[in-house]
Amino acid sequence: MTRVLLxxxxxxxxxxxxxxxxxxxxxxxxxxxxxxxxxxxxxxYHRAGAAEIACAVDEFRPDVVAFGLFTRWxxxxxxxxxxxxxxxxxxxxxxxxTTVLPREALDHGFDVAFAGEAEQSxxxxxxxxxxxxxxxxxxxxxxxxxxGPAAEFVEDLDALAPPLEAQPLYDSRWYDPxxxxxxxxxxxxxxxxxxxxxxxxxxxxxxxxxxxxxxxxVNELNRFHELTGADFFPxxxxxxxxxxxxxxxxxxxxxxxxxxxxxxxxxxxxxxVTPELLDAMKRAGCVAVNFGxxxxxxxxLRVIKKGVSTAHxxxxxxxxxxxxxxxxCNFMLGFPQETPRALENTRRFLERIxxxxxxxxxxxVAVPFPGTPLYEDFHQRYGFTGWWLEARNxxxxxxxxxxxxxxxxxxxxxDANLELDFFRYSPEVYAMIRECLRYKGEHNLxxxxxxxxxVYQPVPADTTSHACRLxxx
Ligand code: B12
Ligand code: SF4
Numbered sequence: 001m002t003r004v005l006l007x008x009x010x011x012x013x014x015x016x017x018x019x020x021x022x023x024x025x026x027x028x029x030x031x032x033x034x035x036x037x038x039x040x041x042x043x044x045y046h047r048a049g050a051a052e053i054a055c056a057v058d059e060f061r062p063d064v065v066a067f068g069l070f071t072r073w074x075x076x077x078x079x080x081x082x083x084x085x086x087x088x089x090x091x092x093x094x095x096x097x098t099t100v101l102p103r104e105a106l107d108h109g110f111d112v113a114f115a116g117e118a119e120q121s122x123x124x125x126x127x128x129x130x131x132x133x134x135x136x137x138x139x140x141x142x143x144x145x146x147x148g149p150a151a152e153f154v155e156d157l158d159a160l161a162p163p164l165e166a167q168p169l170y171d172s173r174w175y176d177p178x179x180x181x182x183x184x185x186x187x188x189x190x191x192x193x194x195x196x197x198x199x200x201x202x203x204x205x206x207x208x209x210x211x212x213x214x215x216x217x218v219n220e221l222n223r224f225h226e227l228t229g230a231d232f233f234p235x236x237x238x239x240x241x242x243x244x245x246x247x248x249x250x251x252x253x254x255x256x257x258x259x260x261x262x263x264x265x266x267x268x269x270x271x272x273v274t275p276e277l278l279d280a281m282k283r284a285g286c287v288a289v290n291f292g293x294x295x296x297x298x299x300x301l302r303v304i305k306k307g308v309s310t311a312h313x314x315x316x317x318x319x320x321x322x323x324x325x326x327x328x329c330n331f332m333l334g335f336p337q338e339t340p341r342a343l344e345n346t347r348r349f350l351e352r353i354x355x356x357x358x359x360x361x362x363x364x365v366a367v368p369f370p371g372t373p374l375y376e377d378f379h380q381r382y383g384f385t386g387w388w389l390e391a392r393n394x395x396x397x398x399x400x401x402x403x404x405x406x407x408x409x410x411x412x413x414x415d416a417n418l419e420l421d422f423f424r425y426s427p428e429v430y431a432m433i434r435e436c437l438r439y440k441g442e443h444n445l446x447x448x449x450x451x452x453x454x455v456y457q458p459v460p461a462d463t464t465s466h467a468c469r470l471x472x473x
Contacts, residue, residue, distance in 0.1 A: 002126050003035045005062040005088075006169075007053055009080050011073035012396030014044035018170045020185035020236055021095065021204070022068050023163035028119035031161035032126050037062070038169040041080070042073075046174035050083035057087050063129065064088070066122070068095035069105065071201070071369050075394035078108040085109055092125070094118045097388075099151070099203045100371035102142035115140040116151025116204055117191070119160050153205075157191065157212045164224050182228035186236040187264070189217045189250060193238035195269065197294075198304045198377075199332060201369035202238055209242050214253035225260045232263040241272040248277070251284035263287045270316035271308045278323050288326040290361070291316060295331065296349020297342040304335060304374075310349055317356035329353065330361040331440065333433045336378055336423040343432035350439050359447060360440035365417035365433060384422050393420055402450070413441030 006026055008019055018040060029036045039056050041048035048056075057065055065088045069077050074097050084091055093105040094114035102113035112135070114121050124138040135143055140151030154160060163185055173179040190211035193202060224230055241247055254262065265288040266281065273289075281289075293313050295301050301308060313329070320327045331346065350360065368375035368384065379385045387393045397416055400407040415437055418430070425433065445451040 001033065001035050002064065002129055003060065003062040004029050004037075004064045004066055005057060005060055006036060006038045006066050006068075007080075008038075008040045008042050009067050009069070009073070009077035010041040010047065010049055010053075011070070011076050012394070012398070013042055013073065014047075014398070015040065015042050016044055016175055017183040018043075018167070018175070018185040019068065020163055020188065023166040023170075023185045024160065025066070025068075025094065025118055025122055026166035026169055027161035027163050028123050029126070030165055032123040034126060036166070036169060038166075040170065040174055043174035045177050046171070050080040053080055054083050054087060057084060062088060064090040064092060064125075066092045066094065067110070069093050069097040070095060071097040071100075071388050072367070073394060073396075074388050075391055078389075081109045090129070094122070096201060096204055097370070100201070100369075102147075106142060106144055111143065113142045114151075115142065117154050119154060120152070121148075153208060153210065154191070155210060157188075157210055158216045162220050162223075164220060164227070167224075167228065182230055184224060184228070184230050184233055186234045187217070187220065188212075188236055190237045190240065190242070194242060195239065195307055196305050197292075197307075198373040199294075199335070199366060199369070201372050203371055205238060209239065211243065211246055214246075214250045215257075217250060218253050218257040221254075221262060222257070222259050225262075231260055233265075235264050235266045237267065239268060239272065240266045241268045241277060244274070244277055248280055251280040254284035258285065261285075265290065267292070269306075269308055270312040273316050273319065275319045275323075278319050278325060282323050282325060286325065288328065288358075289320055290328045290330060293329045293331055293353075295335070295338075295342070296346035296352075297338075300335060300338060300342050300346075303337045304332075314353060314356070317353055321356055327357045328359045328361055329357050331364050331436070332366045333364055333436050334366045334418070334423060334425060334429070335374070336382070338429060340426075340428040340432050343429065343436060347432065347436050347439055350436060350443070354443050359444045362412060362441060362444060363415040363417065363437070364440070365415045365420075365437075366422070367417055367420075368422055378423065382423055387420070387422070405450070409441070409445065412445060413438045 006022055008022055026036050037060055040046055067077055091110050092112045093110040098105050098113045099115040102115050105113035121138050121140045127133045128135050135141055136146050136148050138148040141148040172182045175183045191205040192209045194207055194209055262285040264285050266286055267290045270291050294306055296310055298309055317327055397411055400411055402408050418433060442451055
């Protein structure tokens with residue numbers, strides 16, 4: 001039996017749940033008959049470094065050690081991989097970063113790098129290990145001296161082994177020290193998003209929208225609840241509401257087939273909802289919707305090809321609020337085309353929608369991920385080619401405890417990505433980004449009851465001070 005150790009490599013981020021993509025891979029390997037163990041070195045209560053991973057390898061003695069790679073923290077992953085050289089026969093990689101730069105993973109010591117959705121290709125890799133196929137026949141596989149055919153998108157999502165099968169590989173104490181709650185990695189009812197935002201790095205699931213049957217989703221949710229008691233599920237679909245008839249059908253199936261009081265959250269775009277759709281989602285258990293808004297300036301929204309206008313956003317938030325749905329709005333700040341005036345429009349827009357939304361996703365300074373137009377069009381001009389390979393770009397500040405309010409406040413509104421200064425911001429742009437971050441952070445802290453109202457005092461846009469002004473608590 002092939003033994004596989006799946007590693008979510010160390011990262012400064014503290015994850016509160018297993019990674020769903022890794023769970024899909026783990027479930028596929030279990031279904032292929034492998035003995036699988038998982039080490040989530042980035043779990044909030046189970047941090048592990050290279051030495052602990054090496055120790056786990058020595059103890060389990062797997063045939064394959066498999067890392068999932070994200071660009072933001074890939075430096076840490078490559079460091080950990082270095083420690084494993086000579087300890088395992090096959091060191092393989094996959095995930096969002098590997099999909100765009102498979103050769104880079106090979107250059108950092110991995111034997112095989114898988115691009116794209118990997119459920120089918122890892123099962124084929126086990127076939128290869130058992131002598132049943134050639135490595136070069138596996139779609140998406142890259143190795144020194146060759147590659148298989150291009151990665152294939154999974155067309156029949158219902159045929160995949162459900163990630164729930166992998167849940168027992170994750171110790172619930174890694175995410176909840178009491179170990180009492182089992183946190184699902186999330187649910188995907190569909191994959192792919194037809195939009196083409198210039199900053200978006202979803203090359204794994206791609207632009208083609210594919211979706212599961214309603215019966216398969218209902219079955220997964222009921223089984224998850226029966227086995228673990230979980231009753232709230234984040235839906236991580238890129239564009240849950242992209243196909244309205246199928247979402248109406250899914251919502252109807254939830255009402256008829258879900259056997260427990262379910263709550264779920266969704267991510268979508270403001271131009272992809274209607275009042276009727278939000279009604280149906282609410283009836284089916286949706287409690288929260290996260291909208292990718294990105295900017296409050298319509299010209300910037302056009303430049304980044306968001307395909308959404310500020311009017312769409314206001315309308316969608318009003319509809320959601322009327323229906324009692326909780327909303328969060330995601331903004332991205334500091335695109336290279338942004339002027340102080342565009343950012344001022346965003347700040348005003350934040351003020352405009354503050355009464356309509358429950359929270360703004362915190363932080364959000366634009367990061368140019370490889371493969372995106374935001375990276376490819378600008379890395380030479382601004383000199384950030386291959387930024388993820390430098391240790392200083394992989395730093396992340398841990399959230400301080402809330403009772404240390406000043407540090408907590410600063411963490412909340414100081415985005416470490418702003419210090420990376422990818423697009424060499426002018427002092428005016430820098431100051432305006434800070435203002436937007438501060439406005440968003442204070443809105444959230446106020447909603448959490450941690451700031452007195454009103455606290456927001458705009459700083460003049462021409463300020464050159466980078467100092468953070470702490471609001472009254
Ligand atoms: C949900 C989500 C999160 C959640 C994850 C919660 C959870 N429990 O899973 C949270 C909030 C934690 C998160 C965090 C981050 N995310 Co995120 N996230 C997503 C999102 C929306 C869905 C992820 C998902 O489930 N995808 C569906 C599955 C099927 O795809 P997948 O995860 O890529 O996994 C497949 C393949 O990659 C591959 N694979 C995955 N792991 C492995 C391992 C091996 C060994 C192999 C062989 C293959 C393999 O097979 C999987 C199955 O097909 C994606 C967008 C997207 N469409 O993927 C962004 C996305 C993955 N996130 C992204 C980013 C940038 C981040 C953050 C860096 C954000 C930040 N802090 O700045 C962090 C980094 C995470 C970390 N490890 O530290 C980017 C990644 C870009 C990149 N090149 O790295 C994406 C693509 C968003 C985007 N549109 O740009 N994220
Ligand atoms: S709407 Fe979201 S998932 Fe779709 S391309 Fe834009 S950022 Fe990516």
